[in-house]
Amino acid sequence: MSFTEELRRETDHVFQAIYEHPFVRGIAAGKLGGGQLIHYVKQDYEYLNAYMRVYGIAISKSARREQIAMFQEQIAFILHREVQPHRCFCAAAGVDEELLRGHPLAPSAHHYIRHMLTVAHEGTLGEIMAALLPCPWTYLEIGRRLLDEVRPDSSHPFHEWILFYGHEAGDATAKFRAMLDAWAEEAGEAERGRMKQHFMHSCQLEYLFWDMAYKLEEWPVSPAAAAL
Numbered sequence: 001m002s003f004t005e006e007l008r009r010e011t012d013h014v015f016q017a018i019y020e021h022p023f024v025r026g027i028a029a030g031k032l033g034g035g036q037l038i039h040y041v042k043q044d045y046e047y048l049n050a051y052m053r054v055y056g057i058a059i060s061k062s063a064r065r066e067q068i069a070m071f072q073e074q075i076a077f078i079l080h081r082e083v084q085p086h087r088c089f090c091a092a093a094g095v096d097e098e099l100l101r102g103h104p105l106a107p108s109a110h111h112y113i114r115h116m117l118t119v120a121h122e123g124t125l126g127e128i129m130a131a132l133l134p135c136p137w138t139y140l141e142i143g144r145r146l147l148d149e150v151r152p153d154s155s156h157p158f159h160e161w162i163l164f165y166g167h168e169a170g171d172a173t174a175k176f177r178a179m180l181d182a183w184a185e186e187a188g189e190a191e192r193g194r195m196k197q198h199f200m201h202s203c204q205l206e207y208l209f210w211d212m213a214y215k216l217e218e219w220p221v222s223p224a225a226a227a228l
Ligand SMILES: Cc1ncc(C[n+]2csc(CCO)c2C)c(N)n1
Pocket: 044, 047, 048, 051, 074, 075, 077, 078, 082, 134, 135, 136, 137, 139, 169, 172, 206, 209
């Protein structure tokens, strides 16, 4: 079994819980509140900015051109292609996507972003890839399973979103997995253990991100300054 097959097997229950999460069920049914979609897009816009910064740190730790090329391609993908699923959610919610930029992070988005940035600063390139991989991999599985379960046509409000991730997250997942498997062959036991931990942590945080959007999660006490 390859290293990433092992990672996938050990997190199968988390992948399953994500697929069963009420937000993902809402995508399947075409039924989500406008507030939930807006909260997701606001938080995901900031998440994707952080994700690109992590790629930047990964580039600074890359020894080979193929690695640099792969990270650079992924930055371009996020900048130019991943606006499409956000537009799909915004259209369903009836809001202009430009209004959803620059919002403060909710607790779970904050947690996920800090996790990725900590691994990026402190870890090896293999550890960074392990922390990043659940992002395309969980979305690829959601997209593929929804394509199969829902068989959405253009009348489904999230038709474009499902098609996008069912097809477009495959490339990043396959490239990441190949690089991570090659890295794991050379890594020692201790580093492989850290890679597993980061992968599991990111899978759990993917679940929490959906939960945050579904429950409109905010800080328990408003961070706004007290009235003077
Ligand atoms: C919380 C969250 N997790 C995953 C994705 C999906 N995603 C983000 S970047 C990327 C491509 C990887 O280079 C993919 C598939 C998302 N949008 N938001």
